[in-house]
Amino acid sequence: MRRVVQFSTGNVGRHSLHAIIGRPDLELVGVHAASPDKIGRDAAELCGRSEPTGIIATDDIEALVALAPDCVVYTAQGETRPMAAIEQIATFLRAGINVASTSMVWLVAPRLADDWLRVPLEQACKQGNSSLYANGVDPGYSGDTEVFSALSLVTRAESITVQEIFDYANYDDFEFTGTTMGFGLGPDDETPPLFLPGVLTNLWSGPIRNLAGLLGIELDEVRQRIEPWYATDTIECIMTTVEPGQMGAIRFAVEGVRDGTPVITMEHITRLTAAAAPDWEYPPDNHTGVHRVVVEGEPRVEINTHVSHPRLDTTDAGCISTAARVVNAIDWICAAPSGLLSIEDVPPAALIRGLMW
Numbered sequence: 394m395r396r397v398v399q400f401s402t403g404n405v406g407r408h409s410l411h412a413i414i415g416r417p418d419l420e421l422v423g424v425h426a427a428s429p430d431k432i433g434r435d436a437a438e439l440c441g442r443s444e445p446t447g448i449i450a451t452d453d454i455e456a457l458v459a460l461a462p463d464c465v466v467y468t469a470q471g472e473t474r475p476m477a478a479i480e481q482i483a484t485f486l487r488a489g490i491n492v493a494s495t496s497m498v499w500l501v502a503p504r505l506a507d508d509w510l511r512v513p514l515e516q517a518c519k520q521g522n523s524s525l526y527a528n529g530v531d532p533g534y535s536g537d538t539e540v541f542s543a544l545s546l547v548t549r550a551e552s553i554t555v556q557e558i559f560d561y562a563n564y565d566d567f568e569f570t571g572t573t574m575g576f577g578l579g580p581d582d583e584t585p586p587l588f589l590p591g592v593l594t595n596l597w598s599g600p601i602r603n604l605a606g607l608l609g610i611e612l613d614e615v616r617q618r619i620e621p622w623y624a625t626d627t628i629e630c631i632m633t634t635v636e637p638g639q640m641g642a643i644r645f646a647v648e649g650v651r652d653g654t655p656v657i658t659m660e661h662i663t664r665l666t667a668a669a670a671p672d673w674e675y676p677p678d679n680h681t682g683v684h685r686v687v688v689e690g691e692p693r694v695e696i697n698t699h700v701s702h703p704r705l706d707t708t709d710a711g712c713i714s715t716a717a718r719v720v721n722a723i724d725w726i727c728a729a730p731s732g733l734l735s736i737e738d739v740p741p742a743a744l745i746r747g748l749m750w
Contacts (some may be wrong), residue, residue, distance in 0.1 A: 395723050396462045398423040398490075400481070401469035402431060402439040402450070404566055405495050405529075409466050409716035410711075411440040418747045419723065423457045425448035427469070433541035453523065454484060464491045464720060470569055471496035472596075482525065486517035491726050492525045493719035500527035501537070502599035511733065518732050523580040526726045526734040528718040530711055531557045535698070536659055537736045543686045543694045550690040553604070557681045558662040558674055562630035563707035571632050576665060577639045580623060588645065592664055593617035597647035601657050605649055607737070610656070612649045620644045622670040626721035630665050642669035647669075681707045713723040721748065 399410040413421050414436065424436045431439055436448040451457065457465070465485045469476030475497065482492050499506045500514075503525075514525055528534070564570060571577070575585030586592065593658060598615040605612050614654050624641035627734050628634065635641040646660035662673050668680075676683035677697055686697040700710040725743040726734065 394418055394420050395422050395727055396422045396460070397723060398425065398457050398460065398462045398465045399436070400425040400457075400465050400467045401631065402426055402576050403468065403470065404564075404709075405715050406466075406468035407440040408713045409468055409495075409720050410436060411442060412713075412716060412720050413466065414440065414442055414446060416720075416747060417750050419720075421446060421448050422462050423460045424448055424450040425452065425454065425457055425469075427452055454481065458485060458488045458490065461488075462490055464493055466716075466723070466724050467492050467494040467496055468531060468716065468719075469496055472498065473569065473573075475510065479510065480491045483513055483517035485521075486514065486523045486525060487521045489521040489523050491523050493723055493726055494525065495529045495715050495719055497527055498529065498532045498596055499599055500525070501529070501532040501735070503527065503735055505599040506733075515733060522731045524726050524729050524731050524734055526719065526722055526729075526739075528722070528736060529715045530718065531555075531659075531661075531684060532597060532600050533718055533736075535686065535715070536597075536604065538741075539684060539686045539696055539698060539724055540604060540688075543688045543696050546694045547688055547690040547692060550608070550688050552689045553657050553690075554685075555657075555659045555685045556662065556674070556683070556685040556687075557660075558676050558685065559708070559711070560664050560667060561632055561708060562628075562665045563632070563706040565631050567633045572628040574643055574663065575621070575640050576637050576643075577633050579639050580621070588619050591617075593619070593645060593647050598623055601647060601649040601659060603735075604657055610651060611687035612651055612657075614650045614652075615647060616650060617647050620643065622673075624669065626668075628666050628669070632665055641665045642673070644670070644673055684713065722744070 415418050431450050435445045437446045573587040594617050621640045622642035624635045628641045642664040644662045648655035649657035680699045686696045688694045700714050702710040721744045
């Protein structure tokens with residue numbers, strides 16, 4: 394049985410915490426929370442379970458290190474505070490504690506991460522003889538596992554398109570997702586953080602360049618494109634309220650280009666209502682969200698992945714799947730060689746052990 398600490402209890406963390414408590418092959422030994430209203434509460438209360446665990450949330454990182462867990466599941470928001478997140482993760486790694494992370498999306502392709510991020514974490518892994526693995530749904534599953542499955546069905550590939558097409562209306566994350574994407578801003582307002590020059594390519598170029606390397610091709614450039622859609626009517630939803638003339642949908646992509654043509658594209662189409670951007674693509678079969686891969690080649694292959702839940706919104710189901718991408722890897726991470734790990738290192742069968750009991 395692996396002893397596990399859950400680090401954060403937000404949109405993804407509460408679902409990974411719920412999963413860890415429920416699995417018979419994992420033992421929850423600690424929980425980190427940053428919010429004063431969560432500190433001192435039982436882990437079960439923080440993830441919607443009724444039976445108390447006796448594990449009380451704390452913001453004391455050294456106390457969590459002293460528990461000597463096998464693994465920390467790190468789901469705290471790191472992209473807006475990267476240096477602090479690096480130090481938190483490195484603290485565990487230096488202490489010989491493995492880390493499974495949905496945060497710091499640059500680490501989905503760790504060997505292509507910039508030195509400022511990769512080097513201190515590599516050094517921490519070496520010092521503690523520990524391992525770090527980062528993944529999620531997108532970046533993550535759609536750009537690696539789903540793509541690998543599609544490519545395995547062709548004899549030749551001409552181009553690859555990876556898409557997330559989702560309605561984020563019920564996603565309660567305006568503080569990060571809403572503000573970074575710019576929902577509610579007008580065309581003359583300040584550019585939202587995600588769409589500043591180079592930000593998208595910084596976030597998604599790693600997975601694109603990694604995939605190009607696996608395919609054995611060289612790209613001429615990696616570029617970004619952005620297209621906002623401005624509302625004609627008021628949109629009221631959990632994410633935020635959008636008035637006419639403000640942004641209610643966004644389409645953006647990062648493209649790996651060869652000979653002037655995009656050959657690897659990772660695109661998001663994100664709406665706050667189904668009525669937004671009616672000329673853009675929608676998920677098939679009236680779903681509210683899809684992660685899709687299209688390989689143009691011999692033959693053409695299209696794979697559509699939909700997640701759902703009988704009680705929760707599709708966006709919550711997506712957060713559960715994001716958590717699953719690292720929780721399911723805990724046992725393998727703990728047994729893996731030290732260092733920064735990527736999806737190519739993981740035997741596929743290792744990610745399904747322990748899922749049925």
